């Protein structure tokens with residue numbers, strides 16, 4: 001036990017409830033002051049995946065956290081500089097301190113920054129204690145058993161906000177309107193309101209009512225925005241912990257059990273499907289934790305070099321701006337510019353279109369979509385991009401047909417008409433394939449590529465990778481390292497033949 005001041009570095013954990021680092025710091029400080037710290041790091045905000053939209057969410061969340069911490073007696077200290085420089089300045093002001101934070105599984109930049117901070121702490125004799133985030137296990141030896149480790153964490157009671165005392169005289173920088181001059185010029189649409197209060201309201205409305213139609217609407221653009229939980233940004237920035245969400249959901253399921261109303265049973269099934277997705281979240285972030293290179297390199301090396309040299313700027317621009325000539329793809333991309341959220345199926349479809357139809361390298365498209373998503377979470381994002389681009393070697397390859405998706409998920413074109421006003425007057429019969437009209441509406445482009453030949457070429461190119469020597473051995477290595485253990489261990493190993501069969505099946 002010590003009387004040394006404690007510095008709690010808030011990262012993607014903007015709450016005081018269920019905050020292991022804060023609890024440990026308060027307990028070990030034993031009456032010594034506690035400094036809650038948030039660092040606005042200029043370099044971070046210059047990375048290609050940074051966006052003013054992320055900052056807008058954070059602005060709200062940080063303002064609320066400031067108020068909450070002030071009520072607890074320790075105002076949040078905000079500093080704008082590199083993390084090492086900020087910590088060095090605090091070392092000057094406070095003398096030796098102990099540093100507490102959650103483990104962060106972020107992008108490559110934050111990984112390197114954490115290494116630099118660890119080195120600085122070591123040189124200064126400062127102890128930096130990091131605490132696990134959600135279900136992600138650092139230094140995991142094997143994926144076997146990971147799911148039960150996560151289960152144990154999720155079952156433990158959430159931590160109550162502790163009592164602590166702060167220091168008044170430390171200066172705090174104001175929250176800027178933008179974290180960098182470049183981002184100040186960025187044009188963004190609406191942003192989901194950030195912070196704990198809004199997160200709790202969102203969770204409550206989902207568990208009370210909105211979640212009833214969760215699975216029924218989850219793939220449909222437009223209506224899914226109401227019936228999906230919409231908790232992704234709140235979890236990504238840590239306004240809620242996954243454990244809090246999971247336990248609240250399980251409590252709701254328990255309250256529904258025994259209710260003879262079939263609607264209650266259906267609601268419980270929807271919530272069970274939601275719980276699976278919370279587990280997927282940890283599963284995906286665990287991949288990046290174990291292998292940070294998946295932000296830059298294909299999980300399976302056979303796919304390196306597949307698309308890079310064929311990158312077409314004009315294709316990228318058309319996709320990014322929602323001008324591909326495929327109405328649902330364009331509506332999805334334009335909706336992202338407007339409000340920063342899309343349901344899973346539509347995210348998968350726009351990435352599949354970019355990666356297969358337009359043959360764009362995922363390393364160019366992933367940072368761009370990261371800037372549009374309010375809920376950008378590197379662990380989910382890069383692993384999903386690799387899956388939807390067919391470069392993991394261990395997942396079924398799904399090439400979405402944008403016309404079929406359009407007919408199935410937006411049959412009356414409500415979503416399309418809302419975001420692609422050029423097509424507002426086109427009758428339903430032509431809306432999903434407006435090029436079949438005698439005359440396309442003014443200002444709406446012809447399809448940028450033809451569906452069938454583009455997909456055929458993509459299949460052939462992937463099949464050539466599957467046939468490379470050693471493909472199956474390498475796929476087995478990837479599965480051992482990063483694969484889910486949800487499927488039976490004796491599942492048939494992927495070979496070029498099974499991989500190709502899977503490719504055909506999913507078309």
Ligand SMILES: Cc1cc2nc3c(=O)[nH]c(=O)nc-3n(C[C@H](O)[C@H](O)[C@H](O)COP(=O)(O)OP(=O)(O)OC[C@H]3O[C@@H](n4cnc5c(N)ncnc54)[C@H](O)[C@@H]3O)c2cc1C
Nearest residue numbers: 228229230231232277278281344347348375376377381384
């Ligand atoms: C290419 C691509 C990129 C994606 N990038 C992100 C991202 O940066 N951040 C992000 O939070 N999600 C990402 N997702 C996953 C998913 O689309 C979103 O989590 C979901 O749409 C968010 O809305 P929601 O909170 O209402 O989700 P819900 O359906 O209500 O799900 C609840 C929570 O479970 C998690 N979750 C849901 N689906 C998945 C999934 N397929 N894989 C892993 N976790 C999941 C999320 O934390 C989500 O908040 C991506 C999906 C794809 C296909």
